[in-house]
Amino acid sequence: MTALISLHNNTLGRLEMTSGWLTPTLARLVFAATLLVYYWNSAKTKLGSGFFGFLSPSDGAYVQIFPKAMEAVSYDSSQLGFMYWLIATLGTWAEFLLPAMIVVGLLSRVAAMGMAVFVWVQTIVDVNGHGTELGSYFTNAVSLLDDRTLWCFLFLVIVINGAGPLSLDRILRIK
Template identity: 55%
Template sequence: MAPAALPTLARLGFAGVLLVYFWNSARTKLGDGPFGFLFPSDGAYIQIFPKAVEAAGYDIGQLGLVHYAVVLAGTLAEFVLPALLISGLFTRLAALGMLGFITVQSLTDIYGHGVGGEALGRWFDVAPDALILDQRALWALLLTVLVFLGAGPLSIDRLVSGRRG
């Protein structure tokens, strides 16, 4: 029963705990208008490339095409990957993508934004709520279940594959 229940519960847990978090984060990166995803906000660049933006005197126009491509891809990933996970479509690939995203997000927080101390946390201590090491380790565990077990029986992946059980 576990191979069917665990992926379904992992997707439900992701939806309940992280879906709105990632979608709200992505919304802060959108520019104005219906094509705002193509014209990310200054805040998107500040969130993703804090040191480069500071070095450019907060003039986003001084950043290059690579910066734009990374910001655009990161913003789209925050919308698309959670949607794929929730629907159970390309679940293993989407979970791998989210693991990569969370790794980059964590490294950006640590090295770009200077997160440290209690917010960084330590494993095997008495505080289970540090933003980086504690919380994101649990996020990664949840996503790893989906990488290894797939989406479970209630998914588009299962419907498309035609497998039962």
């Protein structure tokens, strides 16, 4: 039994020594593999037409972000005010920029915090605006709450540990 405990401690002790660089690097890789395309595809649906489409959100952006407000104005986004435009525009930019910053490791702690806030705002809109069922913890079914909590845990790993050695954060800190 002592040999087994020793093997356990030695093996996991070596693994623990890698956690300073392995954990944040893997967190960014898992994010890139699972959520990057999801957010970029979502952001692309919010872009207006033409070269300056990033300054003019599509009607779809307003429907996704403000479903009840759009219904109230018969889905005519021109009837919404400046604040609606600003939120839709900044939200679209955030969906492009924050994931990209996490993947390349640029201001990754700030980007990960921003993504965590983004995820919970997205969840509030999904539940209150689109009528999505939130679900609950400790059930035998995977719910929206479960998914979004796991996503935010991934961001928390980056907030706590930074981006790791293979990142722009590390390169800029060295110089």
